[in-house]
Amino acid sequence: MTETLHFTAGDGARIAYRLDGPEGRPVLVLSNSIATTLHMWDGQVPELAGPFRVLRYDFRGHGSSNAPAGAYSLDRLGRDVLELLDYLGIARVHFLGLSLGGYVGQWLGIHAPERIERLILSNTSPHLGPASYFDEQIRNVLTASDLSATADMFMRNWFPVSILAGRKETVAPFHAAILAMSPQGLAGCFAAVRDADLRRPISLITAPTLVIGGVDDKVTLASHSEEIAAAIPGAELLLLPGVHLLNVERPAEFMEAVTRFLQAG
Template sequence: MKMFDTGDVRLHYRVDGPEDGAPVVFANSLGTDMRLWDPILPMLPEGLRIIRFDKRGHGLSSCPAGNYSMGSLVTDTERLLDHLCVKECVFVGLSIGGMIAQGLAVKRLDLIRAVVLSNTAAKIGNAEMWDERIGAVRKGGIEALADAVMERWFATQFRATPELELWRNMLARQDDNGYIGCAAAISGTDFYTPTSGLRLPALGIAGSEDGSTPPDLVRETMDLIPGSKFHLIRKAGHLPCVEQPEEYAHVLTDFLKGVGHV
């Protein structure tokens, strides 16, 4: 675990695997930290250089005041990857992490050779929806949203298991201001036009029970990128890497092999 000061924020990050391994960068969702990817990492091919980080306002990263812009989240990530001398990575982004992936690929194609856009979209929700959630957090903290978020995040079967408490606790213990800041960034983002200009290998992953970014929304975004692939994971919600880690790792590994990254 390490910290990198971008000049605007201190980012908590972790690198696993050999220094000369093919880089795979993971960006997690709103309300989670880098542990989101723990279930799938042991199932990925050996020899990869795995890079994970907590975006601003999440996990062990610092939490600047005020609303954030998607541009600032993209720049944070860009600066971290430049610091780590990353070139031509495969970037795996889930939810807001997938929005960061789209923005970074448009801005710095030298950093990214392929993207995995998981449970995400070029535009997620609308301003009114995000304003309502931001207002609820300001009034009652993330705890006020936690049960409703669990319903969007996970399929019915998973919500009946003891493991649900782990993810509910992770959400509720994020910084309220960090959640609000990133929610504002999502609210202000519409990547339909820039994403439609991308020309790189791309895989979309959706969960059949996802209440945050339903499969049709993910597929619509992938249709913007010529030649992209799409995979639906059944019996999974917004975080299929948690609910169906074996299938998620298998699909990701096949994609990595397909683009010559393994």
């Protein structure tokens, strides 16, 4: 794995990123879930960083990126990606986003279609509500003495009971990453999800799109994946038996679908 580098976004925030794989290959951007870091993809990078030049990054407020004060917007999260691509001199990419990363993928497909070659939207939604739920989560993370309760909530939402009970080596790094996270950064991204509503504009997406959902996802429901696939012209839909972090829970099936789709173009 390569080292973590940084660039400065337009508003002054420093954003962490990594590049893996040979220069000259098509670039694949991996964008992760809220409350995770770019290490969410560690299990996939060795396989992907042969056919692709893999670009990962930490959302603002997460991992090694800065955590500016205040609510973040999906527009700002999307511009962070565009500014990173501009900084690296990359004109066009494949994009795989999971959960919040899938929101960013939808935003890019709508607002920067010239930058997206093929688009994969995994375990995501065009809109989550009610707003009061996210307001409560924001209050919780900003007022709690630590993020242990929030970490426990995410573990239950992300993984099936079988993994929570047995595969501690799988779950522990995710739990630890949340405990080390900036409460302000997490609250900022909660606000971005709260305020996003892409249900109408996603029909404007023209990039070839694969939508992946988890049959047992408790947050971004399988019905949300079905809704996205129905709205985007020509989109493919794949529902896997699993919960939310399918790249971790179902890595073989997930990777087979991703590589098949990306190499079909």
